[in-house]
Amino acid sequence: MTPLAARLQERRIHAFSVRVGHAPSDEPLPGGQRSLAHLRPHESARVVGYSPELPASHARRLFDLGFAPGADVYAVRRAPLLDPSIYRVADGQVALRRSLARHVLVDLS
């Protein structure tokens, strides 16, 4: 690993205490918390953090893709087979699978 990659790996993106577990995606998480997977097409939300179950490397990649705490996300559409979904974030469109989206915790706006 290069020194820069090591420094980038040390980045801590503030962890969130709400665990996603195996909660069904149509019900809110503990404390009424929602995730990106809860968003219906045409709904918007603001990213607040990631579930503690999400590997830290995945959280850092989502951050680098623009799914950063504070970012506004708009659910554009779902695939005909209902997964993955396209989200608009940081002026671009990115498709995420539900298995990843459910770890991105959001506030509905």
Add this chain to the structure above:
Amino acid sequence: MSHHHGQSGARVAEGTRRFALVGSPNSGKTTLFNALTGLRAKTGNYPGVTVARYEGATTAGGDTVLIEDLPGTYSLDPISPDEVIVSEMVDAHESYDGRRPTPDGLVVLLDATALQRSLTLLTHVLHTELPTIVVLTFGDDLARRAGSVDAAGLSAALGLRVVPIVAGQRSSVTLLREALAEVEEWPAPAVLPPLEPSELGGWIRSVLTRASYRPPDVDARTQRIDAVLLHPVAGTAVFFATMFGFFQTIFTLAAPLQAYVEQLFGWLGGVASERIAVPWVADFVSEALIGGVGGVLVFLPQIALLFVLIAVLEGVGYLSRAAFLMDRVMGSAGLEGRSFVSLLSSVACAVPGIMATRSLPSERDRIATMMAAPLMTCAARLPVYVLLISMLVPADARFGPFGAQGAVMFGMYLLGAVSAMTAGWVFAKLGGRKQGAIPFYMEMPSYRFPRPATIAAAVWEACVAFVKKVGTIIMVTTVLLWALLNLPLQSDADLVAAGIDPADEVAVSSHVIEQSYAADVGRAISPVFEPLGFDWRINIGVLSSLAAREVFVATLGQVAAAENPDDPQAALAEMTVTSGPRTGEKLFTPPVVIALLVFFAYALQCMSTVGVLRRETGTWRWPLTAFGYLFVVAWVMAFLASRVAGAVT
């Protein structure tokens, strides 16, 4: 190990400056690379990994400089082997035993329509503290979508030189060339941007403000097109229509072109054998040499067409949509949507199919798809299946409303597809355990008009790489198999002594095969194939099919022609076992034919596929793995199928 200097790159003088292009996928990197290097790019592999390396020479201020197009990435915090390459290439703090010389400067592409995300990558790059210049792409797209950016303000905010580039505009590329010539004078930012996530947002906002950035409106054109192309009904219909057209093009349109190539080389071979007096030399030149070259070039129509289609679909932006639509289906096999195009192409031929795996961002998925692709029923299996099925099922047999022959053929296609998905699943699991799961994300780029120059470069590069790297392997195989099937030489005196009329070509060719080293090999390996019911004559056919599967039909025809030159097909059906406990019984019993069908469904009887696996993975490990695992599976499945068939009949 350390003597791999520029193993894939151009040979250049010491001291030649090297620049690396860094940017996210869809940032216009490949277009810029082609504009700079034209058709002088070389591709290879990074040592030890299945990651393609693109490098090319260009001129800057009268000097030759090398440009390397690094794999697209959103971050220098790597999670895949491709991204590890980028990270190691650009981080100058460590030396990598000279195999990957650190570039003299980095060219970072910022997509003007996604500036916020592009700036995140730039912050990582700036921490390498290598000389860096910024290329601002898609300014025209930004303007179309009512956004704007002040390049001078961006330059001041970043403390870097910024070159706006409009695709297809020579003058802007000239500006970049001039800038490359004076890398010593590139400004560097006085203060490095923050890496800390909590500070990054503020830094990006301040840069965007100083650049008077007005973000683009939502791309209405893309939204309108997506509303149709990703619609549950309309989108699915368009998807299947596109894939049908795609498949038709590489299957149907390429076929006559391939026939022309074959005719041309058949004609050349004929001319050669007429002009050369010594029969065996004539035969060697016409069949092994000219036939071998033809055997390489016959793939080019398919490869060229496939890469035209892929380049167009990718350039337009549809490839990501197709992958989006198919992701869930492919996900059930542990693969992802982008593997679909590769597996579909493999129904025509695994060679272009395997080359198409380059569009997959994760090495794990690339390997899993490559290991699965040879199982798809390729065009070369068709003549083999037609021959075997006709020996198994009478032409007038019905299976409900369908002809039984067609139903069996459909079953073979289904067997191929199901086996490919299973193999993909297994190799994805094995690869995942080693590498850890990579999260799936895929950018949906705006629809754009593809640039003809980019398409031409992609097609040219694929064809050149194929001829150079795979051509050798096909040539060697062809020559080797010719030698096995034709040596030792039979003089006219030998033939007369064996009771063969030297003027009777059919009898001569059968006799030559029976006395050949291939026949010795066929007999020597008979213990291996004995349990499947194959005799030494079938073994010769299996051996010769390594050059190309359809050769099996011709070889068996030659063997059978000895017994009944007027109707080899009937002779095959009547052929009897000549030795062992089954002596006198029919050779091609239903269990044997079924075993052959199943064997050909699985076995990697194609040295061209082996060659392209070597070329695409950069190591012998994967072609050998594929050949080995497919042979074992083929043998076991053929054995089981013949036992089941034997029990039923």
